[in-house]
Amino acid sequence: MKTVQAYKKDNSWIYLTDMQALNNPLVLVFGNRYLLEDTTVIDDIRKEFPYEHLVFGSTSGEIAGENVIENSIAITAIEFEKSSFVIKRDNILSHNKNAVELGKALYEQMPKENLKHLFVLSEGSFVNGSSLIAGLEDNVFKNVCITGGMCGDDARFEKTLASYKENPKEGEVVLIGFYGDTLEITFASVGGWQPFGPERIITKSEGNILYEIDGKPALNLYKKYLGDKAEELPQASLLYPLNVTIPGKEVPVVRTILNIDNDAQSMILAGDAPEESLVQLMMATVDGIADGANKAALYAMHNRKTMPQVALLISCVGRKLVMNQRVEEEIEQVKEMIGDTTTITGFYSYGEMAPFVNSNFCELHNQTMTLTLISE
Template structure:
C-alpha cells in the first residue's frame, strides 16, 4: 500500500507531502463546503491524479495525521498493491427520500465475490442513515464489513456535498467496495457520553422524524430542556443528543438533530427513532470524549493480525463543539493506540456508520469516534 497526502488552504494550491507516482489510486478528498463548491476543485485534483478514483465529501472539520483543520481540504491518495476497489454512486433525489431502496440499488451494483468491505461517504443533510444502512446490508449470502459517515457542513446545517469523479454536489452517496484476500479491514466506534434527566417514551415518530415524547410535542419538550440555548437550534442540539433504546435488550444509539420544523413542531434526526423507544438526554466532557476515542481505537485494534497502514477516522461535529480548542486531543489518543506508522485521515461528520463491538450488523451513530483500519 502506497499513500500520499496533501493539504489545500484557502486561495492556495495543494501542498503534497512526499509525492510519489501512484497507479489508479483511491483519492479521498475531505474539505470545507465553501472550498468544495469551487468549480475547479475536481480538475485540480484530477490534474494531480489523472487516473485516480476521486471521492469528495464536505466536513465539519478535516483530520490529517493528528491535526484537526478548519476551512481547508485534506487529500489522501492510496494505491493498493494487492487488492482492488470499485466505486459506485447514487443520489437521494432519484429515490424520492426512499433511502432504503437507494441502498438496495447501490449494493446491487457490487459483485458479491471477495467483497471485504464497503466504505460509504453519504450526503448528511436529509438522508436517513438507518434506512440507507438497512438497504446496503440487503445482500444475501455475503458477509462484508460496512462503515463510513455522513458529510458535514461545520455547524451550519445548510447543505452537504459529495461526489465521485466530478465536482461535489448535493444529495450524493458514494460507496467504495474493497476486494482482495490480503486485505485486513476492521472498524469500531465508541462515544463517551452519559445519559441524564428523566427517561421518556417516543409516542409518535416516522423513520427519523420525531413528533411526540410521552404524548407531547417533542420539540417543545426539547426546547424546555435547552432553555436559552433553544434559540441556537439545531446547532445547540449537538451538545445534548438523545440516547435511544429501541428494546430492553438493545444497545442504546445516540441521535442528534439535523433539522427542526417549527410549524409542524417536529425534529429530524440522523437515523431512525422507533415508536416505543426510551430516550434520555445526554452530555459529555472533554476528558470523556478523549477517553472514548482511545477506547474506540482499542476496539478497532483488537484481534488484528497486522498493524494498520491506514486509519480513516470519522468523528461527530458534536464532539468537536464540546472539545473546542482541545479537539486534537481525541485524534492524539487514537494515534497513540494505532501507532505512529499508521497514516491517518478523516473528517468531522453529521453521523457515523459502524457496527457495535462484537457485532456484524452496521448501525448509524451520532457523537461517536469511528475508525476503519486498513492493511494489505
C-alpha cells in the same frame, strides 16, 4: 500499500508525506463545502492529483495526520498493491428520497466475488442514514461489514456534497467495495457521552422525525431542558443529543438533531427513532470524548494480525464543538493506539456508520469516533 497525503489551505498545498506517483489509487477528497462548490478548486485538485478514482465529500472539519483542519481540502491517495477496490454511486433524488431503495440499488451494483468490506460515503442532508444501511444490508453477505459516514457542512446544516469522479453535488451516495484475501479491515465506534435526566418514551415518530415524547410535543419538551440555549437551535442540539434505546435492542444509539420544525413541534434526527423507544438527553466533557476515541481505537486494534496502514476516522461535528480548541486530543488518543506508521485521514460528520463491538450488523451512530483500519 502506498499513500500520498496532502491538504490545501489558503491556496497552498502542504504535503504530509513524500510526493510520488501512484498506480491507479483510491483518492479520498474531504473538504469544506464552499471550497468543493468552487470549480477552480476542483480543477486544481485534479491537476495536483491526476487520477481517475476521486471520491469527494463535504465535511464539518477535515482530519489529516494528527491535524484537524477547517476551511481546507484534505486528500489521501491510496495505492493497493495486493488487493483492489470498486466504486459505485447513486443519488437519493433518483429514488424519490427513499434511502432504503437507494441502498438496495447501490449494493446490487457491487460485484460480490471476494468482497471483503464496504465503506459508504453519504450526503448528509436528504438521506436517512438508518434507512440507507437497511437497504445496503438487505441482501449483504453475512461476513461483509459496512462502515462509513455522512457528509457535513460545518454546523450550518444547509447542504452537503459528495461525488465519485464528477464534481461534488447534492444527494450523492458513494459506495466503495474492498476486495482481496490479503486485506485486514477492522473497525469500532465509541462515543463517550453520558445520558442524564429522566428516561422517557417516544410516543409518536415517523422514520427520523420525532413528534412526541411521553405524549407531549417533542420540540417543546426539548426546549424546556435547554433553557436559554433553546434560542441557539438547531446548532445547540449538537451539544445535547438523544440516547435512544430501540425496542428489541439492548445497546442504545445516539441521535443528533439535525433540524427542527417549530410549526409541527418536531425534530429531524440523523437516523430513525422508532415509537416505544426509550430516550434520554446526553451531554459530554472533553475528557469523556477523548476517552471514547481511545476506546474506539482499542477495540479496533483488538486481535488485529497486522498493524494498520490506513486509518479512516469519522467523528461527529458535535464532538468537535464540545472539544473546541482541544479537538486534536481525540486524534492523538487514536494515534497512540494505532502507531506512528499509519496514515490517518477522515472528517467530522453528520453521522457515523459501523457495527457495535462483536457484531457484523451496521448501525447509524451520532456523536461517536468511528474507525476503519485497513492493511494488506
